[in-house]
Amino acid sequence: MAIIYTCRHCQDTVGKLAEQYVDTSLLGWDYLTIEEKKEMIHYHSNGDISIQTICESCQETLGQHPQYHELDYFIQ
Ligand SMILES: [Zn+2]
Numbered sequence: 001m002a003i004i005y006t007c008r009h010c011q012d013t014v015g016k017l018a019e020q021y022v023d024t025s026l027l028g029w030d031y032l033t034i035e036e037k038k039e040m041i042h043y044h045s046n047g048d049i050s051i052q053t054i055c056e057s058c059q060e061t062l063g064q065h066p067q068y069h070e071l072d073y074f075i076q
Contacts, residue, residue: 007052007053010057
């Protein structure tokens with residue numbers, strides 16, 4: 001089983017973890033609503049989990065242009 005982090009903005013693979021067990025509280029999932037989890041976390045039939053996150057370059061862009069972030073939410 002692997003956990004694959006994908007940037008939700010540019011679709012880049014941010015990172016990949018091969019873990020048997022992941023403490024989701026460490027990932028900050030406790031702060032997410034169920035709806036957000038459904039949207040961000042996708043389970044694959046082979047046991048892999050993909051998680052929509054944000055890569056460093058997009059994070060930087062959003063940090064410089066916070067209005068992009070609002071736009072992104074608006075589109076969704
Ligand atoms: Zn990105």
